[in-house]
Amino acid sequence: MTPCPSSEQLSAFLDDEVSDSRRAEMQEHLRVCPMCAAELERMKSVSRVVSESPAPHLSQISLHRLHVRVDEAMDQGLLRFVRVFNVVAACVLIAGSSWLMVKTHEARTVESTTPAAPPWVDVAEVSDTPTGAYSTPAAAWYLADDRGDETP
Amino acid sequence: MVQHNPEADDIELLRRAGGGDSAAFHALVDRHAQRLYRLAVSLIGNAADAEDVLQETFIGAHGGLKSFQGRASVKTWLTRILVLQAAQWRRNRQRKKTRSMDDSMPAAPGGGEAAMDVRAAIAKLSPEFREVLVLREFEKMSYEEIAGVLDVPRGTVESRLHRARGEMRELLKAYLP
Numbered sequence: 001m002t003p004c005p006s007s008e009q010l011s012a013f014l015d016d017e018v019s020d021s022r023r024a025e026m027q028e029h030l031r032v033c034p035m036c037a038a039e040l041e042r043m044k045s046v047s048r049v050v051s052e053s054p055a056p057h058l059s060q061i062s063l064h065r066l067h068v069r070v071d072e073a074m075d076q077g078l079l080r081f082v083r084v085f086n087v088v089a090a091c092v093l094i095a096g097s098s099w100l101m102v103k104t105h106e107a108r109t110v111e112s113t114t115p116a117a118p119p120w121v122d123v124a125e126v127s128d129t130p131t132g133a134y135s136t137p138a139a140a141w142y143l144a145d146d147r148g149d150e151t152p
Numbered sequence: 153m154v155q156h157n158p159e160a161d162d163i164e165l166l167r168r169a170g171g172g173d174s175a176a177f178h179a180l181v182d183r184h185a186q187r188l189y190r191l192a193v194s195l196i197g198n199a200a201d202a203e204d205v206l207q208e209t210f211i212g213a214h215g216g217l218k219s220f221q222g223r224a225s226v227k228t229w230l231t232r233i234l235v236l237q238a239a240q241w242r243r244n245r246q247r248k249k250t251r252s253m254d255d256s257m258p259a260a261p262g263g264g265e266a267a268m269d270v271r272a273a274i275a276k277l278s279p280e281f282r283e284v285l286v287l288r289e290f291e292k293m294s295y296e297e298i299a300g301v302l303d304v305p306r307g308t309v310e311s312r313l314h315r316a317r318g319e320m321r322e323l324l325k326a327y328l329p
Contacts, residue, residue: 007318012314047289050324053270056271058185062203065203066185066207069207069210070181074177
């Protein structure tokens with residue numbers, strides 16, 4: 001007869017958690033060892049009483065509450081996403097507006113440092129010909145070399 | 153005849169839930185709520201707190217949908233989340249120093265005196281023994297699966313289960329031959 005297995009090994013045997021070869025050995029041993037067979041039976045009784053005890057039942061109301069709670073959690077998750085998205089969008093808007101403001105200010109600064117032409121002169125583009133391509137008669141008189149002290 | 157594969161159904165529901173299909177997640181809740189509730193009651197000891205832990209389990213599962221990698225079954229994955237939530241509940245309770253498990257309300261009604269005694273006996277076990285016992289006796293999980301859920305070596309499961317049964321034998325003497 002093989003040596004008696006430990007009660008831990010018997011417990012594993014009960015749960016079919018021993019190797020095939022070890023199971024065969026233990027089955028043979030249990031056939032001829034009443035003490036181990038009795039110990040195994042006691043373990044089976046405990047297992048049976050526990051596993052066959054009536055299971056607590058989740059009522060329909062509790063199940064409904066569970067679904068509602070899960071829905072709330074899902075909505076909170078979506079809400080969190082929307083909040084984050086809004087924050088990001090606001091930051092982009094603020095950054096974009098700031099950039100536009102800076103660019104606008106720069107453009108105005110350039111304009112203000114350039115002296116404006118007198119309002120009575122329309123400066124025309126001067127061509128190579130003696131007569132030029134003056135945009136107005138006043139411009140032509142102003143730019144002429146021989147006007148002397150005459151006024152138009 | 154087409155073999156029905158519950159695990160394949162769970163995987164498909166999980167995949168759809170991960171894609172934003174809330175109905176699929178609710179279907180998963182329906183498939184696992186009773187089983188997980190029984191576990192929760194066994195681990196926590198009273199119905200009200202077990203319900204809270206169950207809710208936190210599914211909320212946690214929904215939040216972690218994308219982290220499911222398929223290495224374990226959906227059943228094992230959900231069970232692990234429940235066990236972790238139950239452990240968190242115990243830690244919170246320790247901090248608040250609320251009434252002990254022995255003084256807790258009786259677990260869910262039904263089953264008669266013997267059932268109450270079994271639940272009361274389970275409640276008297278240490279958390280580590282309680283976990284292995286309920287996972288084995290109620291969930292019929294293998295030692296490897298239990299080791300995966302509890303993140304302990306297989307040998308630890310074997311040892312704890314054996315000792316848990318020994319304690320239960322003492323506690324349930326009246327009901328054993």
